[in-house]
Amino acid sequence: MASALSPPRVPKHKGALPSHYYESFLEKKGPHDQDYKKFWAGLQGCTLYFYNSNRDSQHVEKLVLGASVKFTHEVPWESSGDPGIYFGLFLRNQLIKFKVESLESREMWKGFILTVVELRVPSNLTLLPGHLYMMAEALAKEEARRALELPSCFLKVSRLDAQLLLERYPDCGNLLLRPSGDGGDDVSVTTLQTFNGTSVVRHYKVKREGPKYVIDVEEPFSCASLDSVVNYFVSHTNNALVPFLLEEDYEKVLGHVEADKENGESVWVASSTPAAPSPGPTLALGGPKKLPPLPITPVASQDRSPPLLNQDENYMIPFGDNPAANYMNGDVPPPSRLVPKPRTLAEVQAKPLKPPVAPKPEPKVLNSALAKKLAVGSMQTLFPTTAPKLADLTAELEEKLQRRQALEH
Helix, strand or coil, X not given: CCCCCCCCCCCCCCCCCCCCCEEXXXXXXXXXXXXXXXXXXXXXXXXXXXXXXXXXXXXXXEEEXXXXXXXXXXXXXXXXXXXXXXXXXXXXXXXXXXXXXXXXXXXXXXXXXXXXXXXXXXXXXXXXXXXXXXXXXXXXXXXXXXXXXXXXXXXXXXXXXXXXXXXXXXXXXXXXXXXXXXXXXXEEEEEEEEECCEEXXXXXXXXXXXXXXXXXXXXXXEECCHHHHHHHHHHCCCCCCCECCCCCCCCXXXXXXXXXXXXXXEEXXXXXXXXXXXXXXXXXXXXXXXXXXXXCCCCCHHHCCCCCCCHHHHCCCCCCCCCCCCCCCCCCCCHHHCCCCCCCHHHHHHCCCCCCCCCCCCCCCCCHHHHHHHHHHHHHHHCXXXXXXXXXXXXXXXXXXXXXXXXXX
């Protein structure tokens, strides 16, 4: 018999692999990492994405590049004898270390990173013409992308709010783009620098003229995008201006404000982490106690039920092997099957009587006189109150038996 056909397997849908300007294996070590970790890395826009493998579509880490980068080629002291090639990247006063397998891979990473950050193909690297052509293609894609996107340092804030942000968060940058107060598509650039211990704030106007942005300075400069405007201010100030990037930090410890009982001042108190609940409920030290066991009251002797009597003591043992006879009086039971009247409860509790041990029956039939005496004696012993009546009954039955035997002979 043919087996049932199983339904066809539907291939599991996988996300399309992301497109990058450049991608390869790259080992990364952050400022808080103990050792290098190997990733499949890809550069898209001004962001480095890190994946566990080259078949994954979802990144596990990412690194946003700033408006300016600085490389270092110092080899770490612990890498003596290691054939790997190292280079470092300074971002927002932090050093990110990388390790690659060859000198060519290092030059490729440096070239593509400089291309997307500075929007120009670097000329001071050891690269082949094919590599330079790949970077020129990446540059064209990046310029087209930036023409449609706003830079990260563009915030929709007022002139005063922009100044307050730069003063309050000096570590996040000192250059900020915002909408112009005149309205329209024009933008403004706000900068903050420290001169002789004094904060100096400057505002610059950028006009929108068709598809381009014109920086209104002594010698107006035209830019294709707002990112180009940012790069102009950074490059013409020897990287003294840094684009403002407000990092969103999240607290790890829950706390609350509490008044000090001694001086009444408010203090910040960190809440303690509650302990994990145990699998089963536990009773506190002062919890409910166990109930004492209930006392067992013995039952009075008069409330007890009478003991069961041995079944052998309630029946007569037949004497002799006489054949069963057909009695004329059908209401009278035969002698061997007489059931005694049960004794009263008071008699049983007062003194239980033991049945007499009857002699073993002889193989021959006993004479009628001896059987009569034994039967009468046994009845009187077991049932003294009913002995006379049973004796008369036995005598009458014996007499009928003798007459019946006489008629048969």
